[in-house]
Amino acid sequence: MVDMNAARNASQVAKPRIAKETIRALASAESFARGRSYADDGAVSDLLRRGDRLTAEVEGSEFEPYQVSIRLHGGGVADAHCTCAYDWGGYCKHIVAVLLKFADEKTPIIKRKPLAELLAELDQSRLIELLEKRTESDPELVTWIEAELATAIPARPPHRPDAGRRRTPVDPAPVREQARVLLAARNRRGRYWDGYRPSGNIEELQRLVEKAVPFLEVGDGGNALRILEPIGEAFVDDWLDHSYDTDEHLYELFADLGRLMAEAALMSELAADERDALAETLEKWQRRLEEYGIDEGFHVAIRALQTGWDDPALAAVMAGKGRSWPLSGGDDWLEDYLTAVRLRVLEACGRTEEYLNLARAARAHTSYAGMLVKLERTPEAIAHALKSFKRPDEAVVLAKALREAAAHDDALKIAETGLGLAGDNDDEIAGSSAVPLACWLRDYAGGIGRTAVALKAALVAFEHSLSLEDFCAIRTWAGTDWDVIRKDLLERLASAPHAYDRIRIYLSKGLIDEAVRAVGDRFGYGAHDETLMQLASAAHASHPEWVIRLAVHQANSIMDANRAGHYSLAVQWLEKAALAHEVLGREDDWRACLDELIERHRRKYKLRPLLEGLRGR
Structure with missing residues (x-):
């Protein structure tokens, strides 16, 4: 008889870890470099894997280590969370450090059964007993369960026209209570020598806000608002009144809350008086935020409620009768932001032609081309991209969409064209945005046997990153030309004013004299x-x-x-x-x-x- 547990454990061990190139694509160049330093310095500890869930602690600048949780998917990452306050694009250095340690086959990893397997062995009465026992020491668990049940979308057969939609309205009371519980936890006083400092997990608050997302994805703005409005009320009242001075990071959630409320408002069939009342409430909240010096918040939701879809000029644009949006043509960041929100709403509601008309008029070139690919109008998407794209990051989005659609030649064409948009080495913005595209194209082209394209992309990646990984990747595709190419690369490295990996590259090639000269006496x-x-x-x-x-x-x-x-x-x-x-x-x-x-x-x-x-x- 086959030991199923042993088989499961064996299959878990056999799963691929993750490639460094994949990790690099998930973070900014700075986060990747700093995360690598953290990994090299032994800052990562307690690396534990339960099925596809990876957790670890990372020592950082705070007294308490940061908690990292990562959900793996094949050879990649489905999602990742860290208790630090990083929010500047890509994953933080702590997540990068954990992933790099995980990628190193020499790193020991504690393995445990996934929670689902542990619970599957229990009958209902035993599971209820466990939950009740836990609530004796953790009464907040009951509030969490109530909020989870209140915001659930029942599973329905996929052939039903209303699949994914909930027929009953969400009860906002459990959501409001859970928000208040989480806010209180963020500022619970610890031991007297710790002082008064945040101790809760901001990720839990983020996840509560994101309870509205499944409703938005199926066009159910009404229920999304029933989740978001009580959270907003708790954020404004409880946080501003009691916690502002002790928590400088939570305000970042107001921007997400405002954007989601804007989407929900545009999806909802609110009567005029309901729209006015909600806009008035949000304006009151925004004034309170600004009293505390917080600019992020509900501006976009307020304008969405005030304008809706009623503007005749907007209606004309979505009908394909207008050539430019917004009509002012000025630099109105709020209107640009609202346009992006409108596009998400139109897509969720299946209004694809109106989506295309608005995206074209608003010069949202990536959104326009991406929708054409989803509609299987690939030649139009290619033509628009070649005419309109100006930056490498626009090209990588479309190239990935084309690859997903199995349009491999077109994906390569767009990606190669995008490399040409990187500009010279002094163009910092274009250069930094070229690295993800170049790395993606290098790996993609190499994987399907396009060696020349892979080499070209690898050279561009190193030219703009000057990283050891990108240096080593070039050899894979250089073939017999490696010696000549290597000399050129080292000359480029030597002349670069800044190169984080300069010493690591010299060491990897045994160039000790060059490495010592590069460091000099600047320790x-x-x-x-x-x-x-x-x-x-x-x-x-x-x-x-x-x-x-x-x-x-x-x-x-x-x-x-x-x-x-x-x-x-x-x-x-x-x-x-x-x-x-x-x-x-x-x-x-x-x-x-x-x-x-x-x-x-x-x-x-x-x-x-x-x-x-x-x-x-």
């Missing part, structure tokens, strides 16, 4: 920099004087700052200095240096034994 990399430590190990025989200066500087930066948790790292640096002294035959100088350090730090009871231990090595 500003940080004592935790694993790359600098590797360079010291590689250079102590050929550049002993330089290694001594570097190692002593790095060790002193830790010891003089009294960073007791990193004293062992300081000792590692001093070991590099000892090796360099030995190469020079200056053991007496090393012993004198060590004696001076021991005397200077004699009162540091954690450090002194570590320094004295160096005498016998």
Whole structure:
């Protein structure tokens, strides 16, 4: 008989982890670089996998480690969350660090059964017993369950015309109560020495707001509003009145809440007096936010309620009778934002021709071309893209859509054209947006045997990122031309004013002289920099004087700052200095240096034994 549990565990182990190229595409260049440093410095701990759910802790700038949760999907990531406040595009450095450790096959991972498997073994009475027992110590669980049930959409057969829609109205009371519970948890006082600081999880608040999204996706704006309005009420009343001074990050949720309320309002069949009443409520909320200096909020929802779909000029544009929107032609960010909201509403409601007319008039070129692909009007999408796209990030969106539609030649054509939109190396915006497109095209073209295209894309990716991963990827497609290409790449690297991976690339090729020259005496990399430590190990025989200066500087930066948790790292640096002294035959100088350090730090009871231990090595 086959052991099913063993089979499941074996299949889980056999699943691919994740490629570094995939991780790079999920984050900005800065987040990827900083996440790699975190991973190299050992900041990631307690890596645990339950089926497709990966969790870990990451040490950061706060006293408490950040909690990271990632849902895997095949060789990629379905979604990821971190308890840090990062919200500037792509995943944060903590998520990147966890993914990089996960990608490293040498990283040990604790494996446990997925929760679904654990619960599947229980009958209903036992499950109820467990929940009731938990609520004795966690009464907030009841509130959460009530909110979950209140916002649920019952499953219906897919052939039903109303599939995915809920027939009964959502009860807003459990939603309001859950919002208040979560807000209270964010500012619960901890132990007296911790002070008064946020302790709840902002991700839970975000997930509560997103309860409205499934309703919006099926065009049910009325029920979406019944979820969003009580959350907004709790946010404005409870947070502003009691928590503003202790939580500077929560206000970022107001922008999401306002956008979703705008979508819901445009989907809802509200009477004129209902629209006016809700707009008046949102205006009152917005005035309260602005009293606290918060600009993000409900502006777009207010304008959506005030204008609706009633503007005759807008109606003409959506009917294909107008050539430009908005009519003012000015730089009105709010109207541009509202136009993007209108497009999402039109798509959710299946009003595709009106969508195309508005997108064309608003010059939303990516949205317009993407909808044409969904409507299987690919030649029109290609023609529009070639005529209208100006940036690489526009091209990558359409190229991915074409690939999903199995239009591979067209996807390659658009992606290659997008590479030409990157501009020169001084164009920072175009250059940074070229990297995701170039990496995507490199991997895609290489996977379907288009080696020349893959090489071209790989060169563009490195030209704009100057990363070790992109440098190494070029060799895969360079073939017999690698030696010539490698020389050009190193010349490009040497002349670049900024290159985060410069030292790592030199080390990977054994170019110790170049690496030492690149660092010079500017030891500003940080004592935790694993790359600098590797360079010291590689250079102590050929550049002993330089290694001594570097190692002593790095060790002193830790010891003089009294960073007791990193004293062992300081000792590692001093070991590099000892090796360099030995190469020079200056053991007496090393012993004198060590004696001076021991005397200077004699009162540091954690450090002194570590320094004295160096005498016998």
